[in-house]
Amino acid sequence: MTKAIIFVKNLRYTLTLKKTGLLLTSILLLVSLKSTAQQKSLCPPTTSKKAEKYVEDAREARKNKKPFSVVKEYCEKALAEDSVYADALKLLGDFAWQSRQDKAMAAAYEKLLINCPDASSDAHYRLANYLYEQKEYEKAITYFQSFLDFNKVKEENAKDASQKITRAKLMMKPVPFKPVPLANISSADPEYLAIISPDQDFCFFTRRFEEQKRGSLFPASVEKFMISKKIESSFEKGEPMPFPFNKAGSNNEGGASITIDNKHLFFTVNKNGNFDIYTSDENKGIWSEPRSVGKG
Numbered sequence: 001m002t003k004a005i006i007f008v009k010n011l012r013y014t015l016t017l018k019k020t021g022l023l024l025t026s027i028l029l030l031v032s033l034k035s036t037a038q039q040k041s042l043c044p045p046t047t048s049k050k051a052e053k054y055v056e057d058a059r060e061a062r063k064n065k066k067p068f069s070v071v072k073e074y075c076e077k078a079l080a081e082d083s084v085y086a087d088a089l090k091l092l093g094d095f096a097w098q099s100r101q102d103k104a105m106a107a108a109y110e111k112l113l114i115n116c117p118d119a120s121s122d123a124h125y126r127l128a129n130y131l132y133e134q135k136e137y138e139k140a141i142t143y144f145q146s147f148l149d150f151n152k153v154k155e156e157n158a159k160d161a162s163q164k165i166t167r168a169k170l171m172m173k174p175v176p177f178k179p180v181p182l183a184n185i186s187s188a189d190p191e192y193l194a195i196i197s198p199d200q201d202f203c204f205f206t207r208r209f210e211e212q213k214r215g216s217l218f219p220a221s222v223e224k225f226m227i228s229k230k231i232e233s234s235f236e237k238g239e240p241m242p243f244p245f246n247k248a249g250s251n252n253e254g255g256a257s258i259t260i261d262n263k264h265l266f267f268t269v270n271k272n273g274n275f276d277i278y279t280s281d282e283n284k285g286i287w288s289e290p291r292s293v294g295k296g
Contacts, residue, residue, distance in 0.1 A: 043086035043116035046078075051085050054078035058091055068099040075108075084115045090123065097126050106130045113143075121150040125157055128164070137168035144168075184237050185228050193254040197262055203228040203235050204267075206254030225253035225267065244280070244289050266293070 046052060058074035071091070078088035093108035109127040112119050128143035144161040147153065185191060185203060194205035207226050210219040225245050228238035240246050245253060252270040259265075262282065269278045269290065278290040 042118045044084075046082040046085045046087070048078075048081040048085070051078040051081035051088065054081070055085070055087050055091060058088070062091070062095055068095060068101055068104075071095050072104065084111070086112060086116045086119055089115075090119055093123055093126075094120075102130055113146075117146065121147055121153050124150070125153070125161065128161065132164055132168060135171070137172050141165050141168050183234055185235050187237070191226075193256070195256050195258070197258050198260045199262065201230050202258075202262065203230075203238070204241075204254075204256040204258065204265075205238065206252070207238065223252045223254070225256070242287070244287060 054074045054077040058071050058078065061070045061074060072095075075088045075092040078085055079092075082088070089108050089112035093105050093112060096102075096105035096108060106127055109123040113123055113127070124143045124147035128140050128147060131137075131140035131143065144165050147161055148158060182194075182203070185194070185205065187207075189207055189209040191205050191207045194203060196203050205226050205228070206223055208221060208223045211222045212219045224240040226238040227241050228235040230236075241253075250269050250271060251273075253267055256265060256267040265280045265282070265287070267278055267280075267290075268275050269292075277293050279293050280290045281288045
């Protein structure tokens with residue numbers, strides 16, 4: 001009698017599990033069908049059989065690694081039948097992007113997104129980048145923002161889009177920039193890699209000029225790491241940094257940066273084509289032996 005009761009209970013449990021399984025399967029199927037239906041309804045389909053055939057030909061050509069011109073021709077034929085056919089525009093834009101045909105990519109994506117904004121997050125991102133490079137910042141911001149509105153995008157692309165939106169907004173508001181030569185320091189010789197100390201008392205830079213060395217018949221072109229001191233309201237012409245700078249073994253020094261107290265100097269030294277960052281400390285007007293920041 002006990003065995004019979006256990007059997008009945010097990011049977012009921014099994015039937016319950018089966019019903020539950022069928023119910024879950026039905027729910028998942030409905031969700032899947034709904035999702036598929038939503039996916040298909042993102043962009044309106046074409047009513048032209050010819051357009052569909054040309055797109056299939058274009059896909060086959062792309063699959064067979066035909067050149068961009070062949071795929072483009074099929075897509076254009078499809079668009080001649082239906083000018084807003086989303087599949088043709090997306091395929092053309094995608095393959096143009098892959099083939100680095102930037103203008104064709106931008107034209108296809110722009111038309112695609114006007115007629116079907118939800119067609120592809122990649123289309124928004126790629127078009128935004130193209131417009132950003134063309135300095136069309138206002139339009140680039142619009143497409144970067146619409147790209148970020150998608151639920152699922154690559155994290156690195158989202159970060160890039162956010163950064164470029166910030167930069168584009170800055171670029172849309174340029175500030176006046178009218179550089180003028182710095183009196184006395186600027187000469188007929190090339191001067192470059194200049195920096196003015198935080199207190200504006202010193203200017204460090206590199207100057208290239210002709211130097212007549214003892215025992216040489218002709219002058220040689222040299223580069224010297226220079227310092228100029230401000231006297232009242234203007235800088236001096238500048239002179240080479242004293243020892244231990246501008247050593248014979250150094251081909252070029254410069255590109256300096258200095259701490260706010262003018263005590264710790266960082267600069268670049270070129271030794272036989274190898275550029276390294278060195279540092280030197282000032283104490284009572286004397287600079288310490290430069291040492292590489294990459295050592296110890």
